[in-house]
Amino acid sequence: MSILAFALVLIFGFVSQNAFADSRLTIVKYGLSPGASGFSENQTTNDGLKINNLPLDNLGNELSVVSGIHYLVYEISPTGVGSGLTATNPSQTSYTISKEIADLVTDSNGVASLSVSEGYYLIEEQSNPQKGLLKPALPLVVKLPVSGLNNVYIYPKSSVDEEETISPPQANPQPKPKPIEVPNAPKTVDDSSKKVFGLLPKTGVVSSLLLTSYGFALFLIIIFLKKHSKNEEEVK
Known part of the structure; x- marks a missing residue:
């Protein structure tokens, strides 16, 4: 009987530990080509799974990772019963912000991640003109944990335009001022040496x-x- 009780305690402890263990939230940033609205249909994922193949946008263009993109992560609480909290671009009346928990920046692989506990999280992408990201992706809401996933992947979608280098307008060269001409003074003839x-x-x-x-x-x-x-x- 004591052996059975000890086994039940171990099983309960293992289940409890996994139920309340922190999840890993991983953001992967690919830049959509101008005019694209998202990933190719056969590669679209909003279920937290990792995309293991080469991503293409819905125009068939190969995507590249983008480094140096900031993401603000907030812990939020739904408001009211049956709130309108949705995964993408939720209404600001559907939640309240508890606190900001991170300012993540994507690395050279376009990846940023952090460990989070159970709850709702709002992820806001920040614009970065130097990277061509002029219009950030819509805010996302993630509810953690996701059943069966220890590492939840999200892929914010936004177009990235190639940075244009605009040369500053060249000022019209100002004409050089003409030198002031000083009239030559009439030469004074010294007649003192001439004897008539x-x-x-x-x-x-x-x-x-x-x-x-x-x-x-x-x-x-x-x-x-x-x-x-x-x-x-x-x-x-």
Whole structure:
């Protein structure tokens, strides 16, 4: 009897441990090509299972993982009886946020994960223009644990455009200002070294002296002529 009781305790302990064990929530980010709305129909999964084949979008384009994408994870509580809480883009009136529990970032494989306990969780993708993610995926709600799964995979869907490098507009070159032209000053001719013989410098004082000399000479000539004329008369 004691052996049976001990076995029941072990079984109950094992079941309890698995029932309340934390689950692993794993986010895998693939970028949809422009214009695509989701994965190919034969690859779509919303059941928490991992996609083991090469993902294609609904346009047939091969998908690539995207690193550096942030996800905010909140623990939430449904509001009311029979709330409208759904898996994708739930109404904000259908839940209340208990707390933010993580800010996850996808690695080089496009993967981000964390361990969570039983409950409801809201996952919000954040835009990242540098990665071409301009419009984030719709918010997701996950209820954990999922029966039979220790690791629950989710695949947020959003288009990723190739980043365009826009060259800054080139400013029109401003015309170079023309140099200010300074007119050449007239060259001053130094006449001091030039000597003109027979002429006096043209100054006001010298001109007056010259006229006085001419007048005096003329006066002497007149006197001489008068004396000469008088001598001739006496001779006659």
